[in-house]
Amino acid sequence: MIQVKMKLMTAGTAVLLTACTPEPERADKAADVQTPSDHVLDTHSASTPDEAYITHLDLDLSVDMSGRTISGKASYDIVNLGRGRIVFDTRGLSILEVKDAHGKLLKHTLGDSTFLGRPLMVEIGPEVERLSIAYRTGAESDALQWLSPQQTGGKEHPFLFTQGQAILTRTWIPIQDSPGIRITYTAHVQAPSELMVVMSATNTTTRSANGEYNFRMEQRIPPYLIALAVGDIEYRNIGARTGVYAEPNLVDKAAKEFEDMERMVVAAEELYGPYRWERYDVIVLPPSFPFGGMENPMLTFATPTIIAGDGSLTALIAHELAHSWSGNLVTNATWDDFWLNEGFTVYFEKRICEKVYGKDYAEMLAVLGRQELTRTLHDLKEAGQDADTRLKLDLAGRNPDDGMTDVAYEKGYAFLTLLEAATGREKFDAFLRGYFETFAFKSMTTEKFMAYLKQELLDPADVTLDLDAWVYQTGLPANAPVVASRRFALVDTAIVRWSSGVPAKELATADWTAFEWMHFLRGLPAGITTQRMAELDKTFGFTASGNSEIAFTWFERCIANHYEHAYPALAEFLIHVGRRKFLTPLYTALASTENGMLVARTIYKQARPNYHSVSTRTIDEVLGWQKMTEPVTM
């Protein structure tokens, strides 16, 4: 995914549920590429792959849009290691029955509920190689966001989308929900006939007459990448392997915005080897989607907030595309290794952007990223969560989503640029190509990567890089490469001039891109008067900006400078957009004053139904929402 924004909170209180531990003794069936020894301890899954693990999933589901329920059957091919049971993760699901391949009922029990959900334990004899679970989703199926017609662009039909990362796939499919598990899948989905269904799999480009759709994913993927969207969706072709899905009101605009997608795929392949997922399509979701993008294979899920009208925010597409290698092909084995997904992807994304848009563009991106990292490192330290500034995380006992911050993205990126600088681009690129090739369709731990790095790329005797400080210690090491941008230097000059009293209209801003505006707004001094805020707004039209990144950065300045003329537009933005990266800083800034907290809570009351659970979980915490709305008990 792109750009998780940090959330300041203390560790969850839920009990740690320990998963598989002992190294399995039995050798695996030769046919299966994944072997028991590929599985490592994942504290965020109750599954025990040392007893039995899934290799393939067949879904047969029916989507009830008005009842807001998915029901049906999930069938699994398993590798049974003869220990008498298989364990699935579930949360918020009603398990109706469990059967073996011959239709014989299998005895099953649900364990205690924790923040990880309830483990489903199924008794299996040594002969069982396939089983099925009939189930339905419920109110706690947090992966699912059901939108009323009013919450969509078209306003006529309801919409549904799923978000699986990090541990939400278990809320709509009983599954061994660890990124270290890999499966292929097929799906048969029945939806209302007026709606279209797409998944992270092979998709049709036209609507079926009866609402029935079939999917297959023949590459082995971790369960968090299983994804589904149902709505009034249309398709537009972009290139030979690329296209876009969106609601009819947005689909042409989206196709225009993403016209460089095919070039990006070509650039990515030139850098790090063949694209292995047949097609690369994007679906633009309604604005409540909590992330910038989610790299669901073959079909990236994206926020409409990257549609700016001028293609200025499509670096996000480069990011999600890059995940087709880092993340989807070579996958973090646990969420503690999240930087292996995101740090590599940020590095790769910038290399794609450099190839497609040039060095200036990539440099600006790098500086903006470093600014975000600096802020996150500072905020985490202030909050007493310095431990989360290590690349290798320790998220045991809490929702992994809480520890997934800019650190994985931008400190990870900084580390890889250091390796590039130390070894030379040519050698480093060859190393990365080899890495993706060698570990394709496998999961990776931090330790395994570091061993591979030392073996394949670095001189083992060289200690100057201080590798351990980068991976296992907090903060940003002193040898972090300096990032700089020629174009931002010109923006800095403009900031100095404006700060010294030069009127806004006299600044040389004619050829600025969205990145330069973001840098300008971030670099403004503190304590700007209402009069000068109004001057900026009148000259540059920030409050009415159709570019979400510019509007967001402007609203941050408005809150900091109590520029309340912009608050109606700020409220509109917060009610309309559900992208957590924007919500968290804005609500947090508002909540820092008494009056602002009142404003924030008033807006949130109206906005909350528009947000996905990923966002409400964070913002509830920021605004003390649950405490406020809980009934008083006597």
Ligand SMILES: [Zn+2]
């Ligand atoms: Zn990402």
